[in-house]
Every structure is written in C-alpha cells, then in structure tokens.
Amino acid sequence: MTTSTVHYRTCPLCEAMCGLEIQVQDDEVRRIRADREDVWSRGFLCPKGTTLGHLHHDPDRLREPMVRDGDRWSAVGWDAAFARCEELLHGVRDTAGPGALTAYIGNPVAHNFSLGRYVGLFMGVAGFPMIYSAGTVDQWPKNVACALMYGNMWLIPAPDIARTDYWLVMGGNPQASQGSLLACPDVLGEIDRIRERGGKTVVIDPRRTGTADRADEWVPIVPGTDAALLLAIAHVLFEDGLVDLGDVAELVVGVDAVRAACRDFTPEAVAETCRIDAATIRRLAHELAGARRAVVYGRIGLCNQEFGTLASWLVDVVNVLTGNFDRPGGMMFGKPIAWPLASLPNPQWANGYQFGRWRSRVRGAPEVLGQVPVSCLAEEIATPGEGQIRGLVTIAGNPVISAPDASRLDAALGGLDAMISVDNYLNETTRHAHVILPGLSALEQPHYDELIWSWASRSAGNYSPAIFPRLDRPHEWEILARLGGLCAGMRNDDIDVGALDDGFCTALIEATGLTPEVVLGHYDHGGPERLLDLTIRTGPWGDRYGAVPDGLTLESFRAEPHGIDRGPMVPRAREVVCTRSGKIELAPDYILGDLPRLRSRLGRASDGLVLISRRHLRSNNSWMHNVQVLMKGKDRCTLLIHPDDAARAGVAHGGVARISSEAGALDVPVEVTDEMMPGVVSLPHGWGHDLDGVQLSVAREHAGVNNNRLAPGHLVDEISGNAVVNGIPVEVVPA
Ligand code: SF4
Secondary structure, X not given: OOOEEEEEEEOOOOOOOOXXXXXXXXXXXXXXXXXXXXXXXXXXXXXXXXXXXXXXXXOOOOOOXXXXXXXXXXXXXXXXXXXXXXXXXXXXXXXXXXXXXXXXXXXXXXXXHHHHHHHHXXXXXXXXXXXXXXXXXXXXXXXXXXXXXXXXXXOOOEEOHHHOOEEEEEOOOHHHHOOOOOEOOOHHHHHHHHHHOOOEEEEXXXXXXXXXXXXXXXXXXXXOOHHHHHHXXXXXXXXXXXXXXXXXXXXXXXXXHHHHHOOOOXXXXXXXXXXXXXXXXXXXXXXXXXXXXXXXXXXXXXXXXXXXXXXXXXXXXXXHHOOXXXXXXXXXXXXXXOOOHHHOOOHXXXXXXXXXXXXXXXXXXXXEOOEOOOOHHHHHHHOOOOOOOOEEEEEOOOHHHHOOOHHHHHHHHOOOOEEEEEOXXXXXXXXXXXXXXXXXXXXXXXXXXXXXXXXXXXXXXXXXXXOOOOOXXXXXXXXXXXXXXXXXXXXXXXXXXXXXXXXXXXXXXXXXXXXXXXXXXXXXXXXXXXXXXXXXXXXXOEOHHHOOOXXXXXXXXXXXXXXEXXXXXXXXXXXXXXXXXXXXXXXXXXXXOOHHHHHHHHOOOOOOEEEEEEOOOOOOOOOOOOOHHHHOOOXXXXXXXXXXXXXXXXXXXXXXXXXXXXXXXXXXXXXXXXXXXXXXXXXXXXXXXXXXXXXXXXXXXXXXXXXXXXXXXXXXXXXXXXXXXXXXXXXXXEO
C-alpha cells in the first residue's frame, strides 16, 4: 500500500527562503511547488526550489563516508572514517604542529541548519590560528564597513524595498540570485510594485542584467569604479544642500569628514573613469534626495572589486546622508525572531576592531577580521618552511571552483598530508581529500535559517521538520564537533560530542543573562534544535522560559507549518548599534585611508577589456549543476561580449574565443550581445566540472569553464583582502 504525505518547508538554497509544499509518496519526492500559504513568501519560488527532490535522490550524492587510497575511493563506516581522520590529523599535528592545520569554510554553511549554528563550535574547539573562507571572495568588504560603522561585522542593514519609492541597485542581480544580504521573496515583483506606486528602480551595472531589464533605468558603469560614483553622488548632496540625516541625525558622527572626503570627487572628475556623464550623476543624486523614500543597495559586484570596502561603505553613507537610514522604505536593520549567533559580541574585538594584527606567512597579507585572502591558501600549502599548511578541513566548500587563481589551488591541494572534507559530493575540491564525511540532504534534516533573517524585510520565520529523518547517521553538527576535537589533538574515544554541545549551549545561555542550569533543565536533547529554541525563546518575541506569557518557542513554530510573521522592519539603530562610541561612525579612519588609492584610479586609463562574472537563475555558484532539469536548454557558460568588442577581437557569435589574463587562458563559446557595455566581457562563475576524478555525472556533461582560473590571486581590495574577480584585465582572440 502506498502512502502519500504533504510537507511544508523552507527552501534552504538562497536568501529568499521560499515556502515549499512537498508531496512525498512512500520514500520518494513526487512534486514540489510553492506554498501559497507561507506567511513569508506567499507562493513565490524559483526553478531551483522545485529540485530539492532531485538533490535528495541524486545517485551521485554521497551517503557514506569515503576514504581515498591513491586514486581509489572506498565507502567505509563512520567509525572507520573517524579513525582515519584521527590518524591523518594527528599525523600532521605530531610532525608539523597544530599551526599546520587549517580549515576552509564554504558559502553553503550559511544555509544549513546544522553547519550554520555549529561552525563556530568547530573552530573554537579546533583552535586553528587562522582559517580561510568564501567570505573573502564574497562580502568581506561589507563586513569591514559594518564592523566599523555599527560595531558588529554581521550587523548588516538591508534595503526595505517593499516600502521604498526609489531603489538604486548597484552590482547586484536579484533576478538571478533573488537577493543577497537582502532577504525578500519575489524581488522582481517588488520592482513592479515600486513602479505601481509611482516610484522608480535604477540599476547600475556593467551588464544589462535581468534585474536591469525589469527596472526603469539601466546605467552602465566601468567595473570597480562604483566608489568614485558614490563619492560624486555624496559630493552633489553636500554641494546642492541636499543632505538631511532625518531621524538618525543625533546618532551619526563623522559627517564633516565625509564632506571633506568627497570634496574633490566632483561628477566631472569621475565621469570619464566611471563612463557616466556628470549630468546623470547629478540627476541620480537629486532623485535619491528628492524621493519620499529611497534606498541604495550594493552587492557582490561592489564587494569583489578593486575598491570593495570603499564602495560598500559608501552605499550606507549615501543612505544616511539622504535621510534614508533606519526608516521604513530606506536601509534598515532586520529584527529576527530567533537571534543569530553572530550577533553576540566577539571577545576578539572587545576593545574595538583592529586590522593587520598579524600577516600571512608567504606574501605578508594583513589579517582582516581574522582572515587573509583565500588566494593565500594555495601558497601557504605549497611553500615549504615553518608554518606550512599540511592539513586542511573543508566544510561545504568548493574553492577549486570558487576561489581565485583556481589552477594554483587545485595543484596545491594535491600536496596536503591530510585533507578532510565535510561535503555531500565528490567534486573538484573534495577529490583531493583523504576522507569525505557526507552530511544529510536538505530533506533529511530540519531547517530554520540562522543568519539570513538578520537582513530580512519582515520579522518572520518558519521551522521545517525533517521529511526523511535519519537516526542512523551523524548530523553535520556532530561531525563538526568530533572533527574539531580531532583537530585539537583529542583522541576519538575521548571526544564527548554531547559534552561539547552542552558547553557550547551553556556559553550561549550565559550570553542571554539566564542561568544555564535552569535553561538546560528544559531540554532532554541537544543539537541545533535546542539552540534554535533558545534563540527564539530569548529573542524579541520569546517566552523567556515562561516569564513572558504567550511568548514564542520552537513549539509555536511546530504548530504553524506556514510560518509566523511579526511584521515589517522597524527602526532599531539605537537599539543595535554597538560601536564603542555608541554612534554610527560615518567616517572610519581605516576606510578613509584608502581614498588616495581611489584617487590614483581616476587618472588610470581603462581602454582594454575587463572581465566580470555573472550568475544565472538556474545556477547557484557551483551547487546546482548536477541537477538535470536545471541544466536543460542552451549552453549558459558563454563569454558575453559587446558587438563592437567582438568585431575588434575578431570573434563571432556562436564561435569560440580564447580569453586570457595574467593568471591563465580559457576557450569558451561566444555570445555577442548589447547587454554588455563596451569594454567589459562576462563569464559565469561556478563552472569547470571536467576535472579528473569528479563524480558529478550531470555536471560533467555540461562542464563549462572555470572563470576563477583567470582571476590573479594577488588582486584584492587592499583594506579588506577580498578577491577582485570583477574587473580583471583580459584579452580576447579567436580560439
Ligand atoms: S528563490 Fe529559489 S532557490 Fe531561493 S529560496 Fe526561493 S525557491 Fe529556493
């Protein structure tokens, strides 16, 4: 007899957090569609969300630990896998010392119920001197700006686009990503609604993206010059008397320093560099200041570029100067129902943020927020000497695809003495591992996003129980706790995962001001659900363990399969800003110190071609290329080039071009299109699946090329260390 059930859960793949209705027959996912009753997404979803069943049933997904001996992989039991991890990790510690071990943390960690809550425990127990992460290819400049302006690197404000009248989008393409550091379902629908209420959306981007197509205006810009444009906008605001800080006026310090900083960045001074005429810049400034409610939003294209921190900082500066900070329709701080662990003060920076506390061994890159550029990893592995990295743990990351100078990292990983990967696939990176420890599929574990609600347009939440609960395998949080112990030199037999978890939970309870013994007494289980319950109950709407009648608990969410919504964003800068001055620091010296570098950029000619990256709606970095239904249709890994540039380079639509940079060369099919501005070409990121040993049968059939093989590792935004993967000088010729 067959049994059919319907489940409601949140799609964990991106920041849109769409509600799904999943029909299961026996043990098989039969259909996934939008949950129209989801209080947050209200029936919105994208093609990726319907494929969670494909991911769950994917025959390439690893379900058992894998151990490598030479080129041969064997599936083993968990005890044998952890025993091998102990042998490998302790071998490195014993011969080269604990400083020879490190970790790479991938972007999916932020979207995983277990990993997102326990990666901190892993790093704390392991005690690595330093780690690497996808953060320094992604949003590190925003973290730096927010650390200095608001006092916490994860206190990142988000645009309240559901209530704005004027939205200026820079370096972001929500049509493909659905929003990043911005959680709002159906962002394109919001653009339509802004227009319906008489407003306007302007997209500033070197490429006429799908978002630009939906917007009211597209303004092309030379990659890497957004900071100059924003300074010119700020200049006009001051010059024309348009500065009005509104409700946050007495909370902001540093306005005069900003006025001085932008004095010589006139529209005329930056026009040629940005390739935007001065009149347009002046008009944009006046439109921002004149709109009833306006907001500037900058995302990945502003972060992973030459002046990432300046640009990311200036987005918020312009929002403050126009009175659009901390008010509905402007830039606001989210108010999560369950507080994120990252919101706790970090004792490292109890005396304020300092940078360059130490430098990387090989190139001397300064530490920024505890990390150095991820491109340092290859040289730290490959360069012999005291402190050489000999052992690596990768967690849900594929840096061979996603990190700059990818060829070099690919080569370096093969030389490690110990590499352990927590990952569900044998991919371009994990093929170098000695042991792969697979986590659960999204449908085998509960879900409730952790950090992402921090930049959501509403205070909502949705708990998703596991559809296919697994009691026979360790969950990722248990894997991380055990691995952390092994990295710290503990023996397998001595590691008490439950005790580590209790200690972690106790520290979090202490941070809430409650008594750990009392709170722990409420639970007969540990793990991420206990942490979730704790963060809900001690959050803004929580029951504080009975002290607040009718307050929320995890049980409240279990009773509401379509989620709970406590309303839109509210002004809360006074509540959350935690700089040492207690004020919004509009002009941090550390960031202002980078202005001379930008000034010198104004004099630099930009007459050659530069490369930018892009993403497609059916793609999600490198994660989704093994899903057949998403890979159908025309080849998406193509070089986009403007007709004038194509003619100059002698390449034709449908032909194959060779694109080269100082880091490497690739042959790739050409798409000639006027969606690119002249002088800029584009490749998608997340491709290049044809490497030996990769076990991704669908992705291999649509391998594409890895754009990060063209990204020189030394190109970074100097004050954040974030990789520059937008604006890489390249040459294009017929292949
Ligand atoms: S937009 Fe797509 S990938 Fe993102 S949460 Fe919604 S369904 Fe999932």
